[in-house]
Amino acid sequence: SLVNQVVAAAPGRYLLGFASYAYLHTFSEQHKPLNYSYVAQARNEGASTFDQHRQYLEQESSVVFGVVMGGSFSESVEFINAPLSGIIVVGLGLPPPSLQRDLTVQYFDQTVAKGWGQMVAYHQPALTKVVQMAGRLLRSEQDRGVICLVDERFAQAQIQSFLPSHWRSQKIGLNQLKSALQAFW
Numbered sequence: 001s002l003v004n005q006v007v008a009a010a011p012g013r014y015l016l017g018f019a020s021y022a023y024l025h026t027f028s029e030q031h032k033p034l035n036y037s038y039v040a041q042a043r044n045e046g047a048s049t050f051d052q053h054r055q056y057l058e059q060e061s062s063v064v065f066g067v068v069m070g071g072s073f074s075e076s077v078e079f080i081n082a083p084l085s086g087i088i089v090v091g092l093g094l095p096p097p098s099l100q101r102d103l104t105v106q107y108f109d110q111t112v113a114k115g116w117g118q119m120v121a122y123h124q125p126a127l128t129k130v131v132q133m134a135g136r137l138l139r140s141e142q143d144r145g146v147i148c149l150v151d152e153r154f155a156q157a158q159i160q161s162f163l164p165s166h167w168r169s170q171k172i173g174l175n176q177l178k179s180a181l182q183a184f185w
Contacts, residue, residue: 009181012085
């Protein structure tokens, strides 16, 4: 419903980012787009498929492209011929647990303060991906678009501290989304 409302408010090109291919695939199986195209990145796509997706985005005037945060479409790609209208990020995109991350948590919790380890080992890398994905939309001071951060945790002060200070975040419920988007556009 959220994706459909965002596109209905301002048809255009949107990236929809998920933490994993499994999450993206589950969404793709259940999503019913209204008056726009929907396509999703698949695991292990090669350079030719990458170019096909870019061409598709350039040809479609209203499309949602599902991608994985930290993947080839959410970082280091320019959409010059297909400017984006918005980014929708679903979840923080926390990295999977590992011995190195667990040791980092332990170290920072012991040397700085309890809770710091989680922030350094998990939240900071995840939020770097979120900001990089938002960078696909905002390439210059003249760019304008919507960034939807879909997860209650984005409203937490500690999480907000990792986001750019010039972002004007607002917590908006699904029932208020349409009017907020209309006011923005």
